[in-house]
Amino acid sequence: xxxDKNVVNDYxxxxxxSRYTSEKEKxxxxxxxxxxxxxxxKNLSDKDIKRARLMQLKLIMESYLNSGSTDEKNSxxxxxxxxxxxIYQKQNQFAKDVGITPVLLSQIINNHREPSDEFLMxxxxxxxxxxxxxxxxxxxxxxxxxxxxxxxETMLNQNEWAPRIEKEIKxxxxx
Amino acid sequence: MLFSNMxxxxxxxxxxxxxxxxxxxxxxxxxxxxxxxxxxxxxESKFEVxxxxxxxxxxxxxxxxxxxxxxxxxxxxxxxxxxxxxxGSGKIYENIAGVLIAYASKIALEDFxxxxxxxxxxxxxIAKLYMEKYNMxxxxxxxxLEVPELLNLINRYDYD
Numbered sequence: 130x131x132x133d134k135n136v137v138n139d140y141x142x143x144x145x146x147s148r149y150t151s152e153k154e155k156x157x158x159x160x161x162x163x164x165x166x167x168x169x170x171k172n173l174s175d176k177d178i179k180r181a182r183l184m185q186l187k188l189i190m191e192s193y194l195n196s197g198s199t200d201e202k203n204s205x206x207x208x209x210x211x212x213x214x215x216i217y218q219k220q221n222q223f224a225k226d227v228g229i230t231p232v233l234l235s236q237i238i239n240n241h242r243e244p245s246d247e248f249l250m251x252x253x254x255x256x257x258x259x260x261x262x263x264x265x266x267x268x269x270x271x272x273x274x275x276x277x278x279x280x281x282e283t284m285l286n287q288n289e290w291a292p293r294i295e296k297e298i299k300x301x302x303x304x
Numbered sequence: 305m306l307f308s309n310m311x312x313x314x315x316x317x318x319x320x321x322x323x324x325x326x327x328x329x330x331x332x333x334x335x336x337x338x339x340x341x342x343x344x345x346x347x348e349s350k351f352e353v354x355x356x357x358x359x360x361x362x363x364x365x366x367x368x369x370x371x372x373x374x375x376x377x378x379x380x381x382x383x384x385x386x387x388x389x390x391x392g393s394g395k396i397y398e399n400i401a402g403v404l405i406a407y408a409s410k411i412a413l414e415d416f417x418x419x420x421x422x423x424x425x426x427x428x429x430i431a432k433l434y435m436e437k438y439n440m441x442x443x444x445x446x447x448x449l450e451v452p453e454l455l456n457l458i459n460r461y462d463y464d
Binding site for chain 2: 161
């Protein structure tokens with residue numbers, strides 16, 4: 130059977146066997162690559178570092194949403210704190226940029242106050258502007274993270290609220 | 305699925321097709337034949353293997369196996385295979401390998417931030433093509449993709 134030329138080309142191009150046959154070869158490649166990378170890393174601009182960290186944060190948020198799990202490290206406020214920390218040297222400057230007081234921002238970040246709709250909208254627009262230089266940014270991302278937290282928190286605390294709520298709920302028209 | 309918003313392209317219409325990438329269970333590896341996926345995938349049971357499928361379908365159009373090396377902030381791509389019907393002039397979909405490499409780049413970036421790196425060691429004749437196509441760098445015989453080029457590759461295959 131004669132395979133057409135394109136199949137052979139595509140086969141070579143898109144079927145890659147990149148496995149090592151010896152540990153010695155793998156180690157030697159690792160050392161050479163790390164040396165070269167450390168040199169290149171010295172030349173990374175501040176802007177590229179920020180772009181990488183912002184994209185990393187976005188990917189962590191997407192993974193968090195897709196995983197459905199919750200922990201203290203991954204929450205709306207921890208992501209917000211990271212976001213501000215990547216872009217600004219001082220948290221107050223972010224507060225100024227989005228038109229809220231530093232006190233209010235601090236209360237939100239420390240979970241002493243819920244973010245308002247207005248704040249979430251401002252954060253959405255701020256992120257859209259910032260991500261123009263980074264990559265794709267899903268508008269709803271902050272909202273989705275915030276509401277995932279709310280859902281998890283509500284379900285986690287069911288024992289506290291459910292007995293009282295159940296007493297208050299009546300079904301006057303059963304189906 | 306860890307990340308969404310990736311697309312391949314239908315070759316005949318150039319229409320973007322949403323895809324999903326899932327981890328492959330060890331027990332599933334033996335189902336991927338060498339005839340269709342070029343390699344013996346059952347030998348990859350010690351490594352992370354992912355499959356690319358069109359959203360809401362199950363048939364794998366491409367496979368990738370990778371070795372996560374956290375101490376070097378790197379993911380080494382061991383194998384990539386595009387299913388046989390998607391190779392050559394009669395191929396149905398394009399960009400399968402590119403999307404799989406972009407997916408490995410996302411995992412590396414999520415884990416290692418600005419230090420992220422993916423590497424692979426292809427045969428000599430295609431190293432140049434990979435350097436051109438994916439903007440990879442060469443160190444000895446090893447190709448690598450690092451920040452900022454890694455970000456550019458992710459953005460190339462990411463869609464709203």
